[in-house]
Structure formats: C-alpha cells, structure tokens
Amino acid sequence: MPDKKTIEKARQDKREGKSPSTQASEFVREEIDEIRRGKHGARSTKQAIAIGLSEARRAGVDLPPPKKGKVKESTRKSAEYAYEVGQGERKPKRRPKVSKAVSEVLQDEPKSSASHEALSRQTKRAASRRTAGERSAAAKKAAETKGAAGRSAAARKAVETKGAQGRKQAAKKAARTRASRS
Known part of the structure; x- marks a missing residue:
C-alpha cells in the first residue's frame, strides 16, 4: 500500500x-x-x-x-x-x-x-x-513542460554537477571567446 x-x-x-x-x-x-x-x-x-x-x-x-x-x-x-x-x-x-x-x-x-x-x-x-525520433520528441516535450525557470535551474544544476572540471572548461571557452573577439 x-x-x-x-x-x-x-x-x-x-x-x-x-x-x-x-x-x-x-x-x-x-x-x-x-x-x-x-x-x-x-x-x-x-x-x-x-x-x-x-x-x-x-x-x-x-x-x-x-x-x-x-x-x-x-x-x-x-x-x-x-x-x-x-x-x-x-x-x-x-x-x-x-x-x-x-x-x-x-x-x-x-x-x-x-x-x-x-x-x-x-x-x-x-x-x-525507441527510435531516435521518439527519444527526441520526448526530450522536446520534457523541455517544453519544464518551463523557463525549470530549464534555467536544470542548466545551473548541470554546471554544478560537472564540478571543477566543468568550471575549467567554461573558463577555457570564455578565454577562447575573448581571444577571438580581439
């Protein structure tokens, strides 16, 4: 029960x-x-x-x-x-x-x-x-039902769970972006 x-x-x-x-x-x-x-x-x-x-x-x-x-x-x-x-x-x-x-x-x-x-x-x-199309449709529907605040929270959580490795990658990406602009 x-x-x-x-x-x-x-x-x-x-x-x-x-x-x-x-x-x-x-x-x-x-x-x-x-x-x-x-x-x-x-x-x-x-x-x-x-x-x-x-x-x-x-x-x-x-x-x-x-x-x-x-x-x-x-x-x-x-x-x-x-x-x-x-x-x-x-x-x-x-x-x-x-x-x-x-x-x-x-x-x-x-x-x-x-x-x-x-x-x-x-x-x-x-x-x-399941086919790739079915999996893709399910992911799109999930993102749609999550809402803007939910997507934002999920993105923040993804960065946190990657930990130090994720922060290093983000820093490298930011540095490359700055270098390409100058």
Missing part, C-alpha cells in the same frame, strides 16, 4: 498537468526505495517497476494497461484489474492468503534489482528500443 505522501505527490503532478506516466513514477520511486531499504526484493528491475505501476493504477492514476502482445497475458490481465479498481469500475477482492504468499516470495528475491547499476541497465535497454 503506497503511503499518503506518494499519493499526494502523484495528485500534485496531475494538478500540474503532467502525464499519467510521470504521476506513476512517484509510485515506482517508492517501490525502488522499499527494495533498497530491504522491505522486500524483486526478481528483476522490470518486476520492481511493474509493482510500482500496479500500485499507481490501483491508486487511481489514469495509466491504461498495456496492449495485447506487448507483455505477458497474465501481466496484462493484472494491470487491467488494477486499472479497473483504481477507476472505481470494480471492487477490489481482498485475498489475504494470496497477498501473504506473494509477500513471502518477494522476501526471498534479491535486493540488487533496485541498485543504481541495475536501474541504469534497464533504462538504457528501454531507451534502445
């Missing part, structure tokens, strides 16, 4: 006009944190993400289930069920024995599936399945 802070963050994202996948990312982030804290594990990074998306659907995020043929049929059915529960189209059936069994199985799964390396691998693999 997601905590109230996560649900509130997702609702805030919705009020700001962000996409359902952005709203769902709050739940995925919480799931990754739970695995890192050792509350339970996941067989793979994909499973951790799927659990987070399922919780988002159950919480009412308008994230439709995947189309037929995209994922396993059992996964799709589960996503469909969670989506219907979240949209109020179906009453959730409480199955304590099943819930307990799932929890016990997840306890034995590895915690390394939520490591920085595993997430990075999954992200790169997912990005490689």
Whole structure:
C-alpha cells in the first residue's frame, strides 16, 4: 500500500498537468526505495517497476494497461484489474492468503534489482528500443513542460554537477571567446 505522501505527490503532478506516466513514477520511486531499504526484493528491475505501476493504477492514476502482445497475458490481465479498481469500475477482492504468499516470495528475491547499476541497465535497454525520433520528441516535450525557470535551474544544476572540471572548461571557452573577439 503506497503511503499518503506518494499519493499526494502523484495528485500534485496531475494538478500540474503532467502525464499519467510521470504521476506513476512517484509510485515506482517508492517501490525502488522499499527494495533498497530491504522491505522486500524483486526478481528483476522490470518486476520492481511493474509493482510500482500496479500500485499507481490501483491508486487511481489514469495509466491504461498495456496492449495485447506487448507483455505477458497474465501481466496484462493484472494491470487491467488494477486499472479497473483504481477507476472505481470494480471492487477490489481482498485475498489475504494470496497477498501473504506473494509477500513471502518477494522476501526471498534479491535486493540488487533496485541498485543504481541495475536501474541504469534497464533504462538504457528501454531507451534502445525507441527510435531516435521518439527519444527526441520526448526530450522536446520534457523541455517544453519544464518551463523557463525549470530549464534555467536544470542548466545551473548541470554546471554544478560537472564540478571543477566543468568550471575549467567554461573558463577555457570564455578565454577562447575573448581571444577571438580581439
């Protein structure tokens, strides 16, 4: 069950006009944190993400289930069920024995599936399945929704994260610019 802070963050994202996948990312982030804290594990990074998306659907995020043929049929059915529960189209059936069994199985799964390396691998693999045009369109949309203040803050953060190396490069570039003007 997601905590109230996560649900509130997702609702805030919705009020700001962000996409359902952005709203769902709050739940995925919480799931990754739970695995890192050792509350339970996941067989793979994909499973951790799927659990987070399922919780988002159950919480009412308008994230439709995947189309037929995209994922396993059992996964799709589960996503469909969670989506219907979240949209109020179906009453959730409480199955304590099943819930307990799932929890016990997840306890034995590895915690390394939520490591920085595993997430990075999954992200790169997912990005490689998209075309350059799709990735470019997503980046343009992200820049558009960020707004001027957000872009400015991101640029400042980029300079800070580069650290001393970034400052040296910026100084060299400034010196070259001054030299070319004179």
